[in-house]
Amino acid sequence: MLSVKFFNHIVHANKNILRPYSNNILNLCIRHYRKDNPFVKTWKVVAKDVPEFLGINKRSTIYPEHVDIVIIGGGFIGSATAYWLKKRAADGLSIVVLEKDITYTNIQNNISLGTLTRHFSLPENFYLSQYGTEFIRTAKENLGNDVDVQYNPNGYLVLAGEKYADKLEETVTIQKEYGFKNELLTSDEIKIRYPWINTKDVQLGCIGLESEGVINPWALLKGFMQKSQQLGTIYINGEVVGFEMEKQRDVLMEGVAPGTFEKISRVIYRTPDNEEHTIKFAACILAAGHKSGEIAKLAKVGQSDGLLSIPLPIESREYEVYSIENEAKKTGLNTPVIMDTSGLWLRRNGLDDNLFCGLVPLMAEDSKTLSKEDYYKNIIEPSLNNRFPNTIGTQVRTFSSELQDCNTYDDTGILGPHPYHNNLYIAAGFGKYGS
Template identity: 65%
Template sequence: MNITKIIRGVRVPAAGLFRNYSNDVNPLSRTVRVVTNGIAEFFGMNKTASVYPTHADIVIIGGGYIGSAVAHALKTRAGEGLSVIVLEKDLTYREVRNNISHGTLIRNCSLPENIELASYGAEFLRKARENLGEDVDVQYTPYGFLMLASERYTEKLEQTAVQQREMGLKNEILSANEIQERFPWINTSDIKLGSMCLETEGVFNSWAFLSGLIRKSQDLGAIYINAEVTGFEIEKQRDVLMEGVEPGSFERICKVLYKTPDNEEHSIKFAACILAAGNKSGEIAKLAKIGNSDGLLSLPLPIEKRGYGIYAICDEDRMTHLNTPLIMDTSGVWLRKDGLTNNLLCGHVPFTSEESKNMSEEEFLKKIIEPSVNNRFPLTIGKKLKKLTTEMQDYNTYDETGIIGPHPYHNNLYIAAGFGKYGCQHAPGIGRAITELIIDSHYTTIDLTRFSFDRIFINEPLIEFDVY
């Protein structure tokens, strides 16, 4: 059966292409449904479609920021020329909605690729209504970004600042005295320099951004299915010759297997599969024998779930009226305004050490978070840090930098995961990059070759200075 006919068979013009759908199209009614009937109802997932597609050009595993950005980019460029199906385990997006700090845009990076991805993300957000729809308001608010450095990091900070200016970013190097004059509430006694980016950096409503991506992708023809991936079907291709693979033994993934919430089992045959399942990506990769075999399949996808607390600083009125930029401290603590409220939010980048991972939440707060926050921002001394939520990142344990591109063995399995805190802001650029690889067979805008899985095989880590 022709895949176009299958897709048309489940299309509902008003609600887009979803396994389930809603007939309500009035914007006010949609808003009421969000409040009264939950997120699933908002995206039109309370009725069951009669057809599960069995074939697709592209299957995307994961419907979060990156997966939905890939769907959006593919359908924007190819239209009906490519059929796209998104498999998402939790279409209520509970975990995503808890990630309140992910609506942060930072271009103050040391890796050129991250700078370019963030710049494109900023451009995409500025044109959100054009890209996603007139009713989408991402509330993008630039604040500026201040990166602090102790004497240990001053040389690297200065080198990074020069590189950023060469790439068109507006920034300035501030001495400790200049930081103190501009932001007198920051303790600079153990600070040598700071790098201040003067435009673009800020916050946005990440949930509005994701909602817009999903709805626009549906309108363009992508199908979202509430499904948990359970495996891949692999077929022998004896005529394929690959270096390092015994002749006649090459196996190619050709189908993804999944089950629905009511435990129905289905499969989809695909030409290409995008693995964008966030912190579940490493586990799903194992289903394709990645890390469970030898040769090019010997190394696992080094992505795991890493959680960290997000806190609000209580009685913050003494600070929020100030010109508060996004701040990254030498300790790994970050601070920013909420953007939608008068709160100040703070947290700590995930630690890699086993000792910190084994700390209790209360112990981590008392030993790491509070001393660091009180040292850098003395006005917080005596103020209670209120726990808001625990956020989850797709953490790349190899070098903390994202992985994108085809797997060296499964060249029809494209990885787009491990970007951690950058995942949300980089999503538009990642979506465009994957689209280029599929349609053009190479990058045509931002060259992300260094971010490929291959760097793990040749042991060439990419370290982002912005992450202490």
């Protein structure tokens, strides 16, 4: 769901009017893997190709002085936005993507688990997930014949205890009205199908029968970057360090003193050789993940008064992904992605012998003060051992640390124009779900 509540919060506090905006964002997330992950192995194979398809080795770097749209951040959301804008407008829009790591050398720190799910309760998310999964199924047609996202439709099982069973049943009914194919399972039916799951405190489960599973997210990101550049997008290796503003004395805005309104008109960025450049733009899209809040400050968001008094509530949340060794053989090849009642998730690591698990980052402030060891002992381990008793006494190791851009206001994505800077569009805070 999109964080309309956050924009309304700014508007209500300053008595202004929110102008909504929408766009298609894929259901993806930010991740960090160690070197032995198969996605990282894929990256090592294709890393040498990145400068080639971005044109770094083919020509001198172009530093445009003005464009229609500047996108800050060349990850999943930024690159997908560039692709769709160029797909729809072609040469009608000039677009630059500013990315700190243009060769994606540190892509290992931002690789997704690539999980696809359609378990949502709002029509907006139904449409997004339907469109997104269909796009991924036809990735070769959309992005190029060399793009193989390695889609594995192994399903996604959501579990519900007594407290949320009615809500899950209601959601499934709505989903079916929108053409979703899924199946409600009782506690006994779950136990028969997946005997390694403890279902004593589970009342209902729901598993999708299509369009759910996992993909290779690096292949998808590479496809978006490559295709958007073929369509004319320019990628520049640069770190945003500021904005330039222009006085617009004829603009009247409630809550802003007449003659004092300032519009952001240029972005200032620094290249790796420490040179600074500026680009004049008509619109800027901020899709810099967990860095979005800090970059927004450069446009005085949260640093002034009135409509600029409230900061963009995006921060980084780090949490661990754990590997349960030698357990995949017991659960079988048809192991779905599982979302537990506690927020714990579990999935198989491809054809390897281990399982991955983790917990959706908690928003509670007290969880931030726990050490990684205490977090595992007090939060992860009890949930893991309760739902999957076979893991008791097995070897569980920390596999990686993951970063998510979390919206601390209401834990949903923020998508739309800032109420003051109406040419600054925010696309951040989607965290694990991306929609």
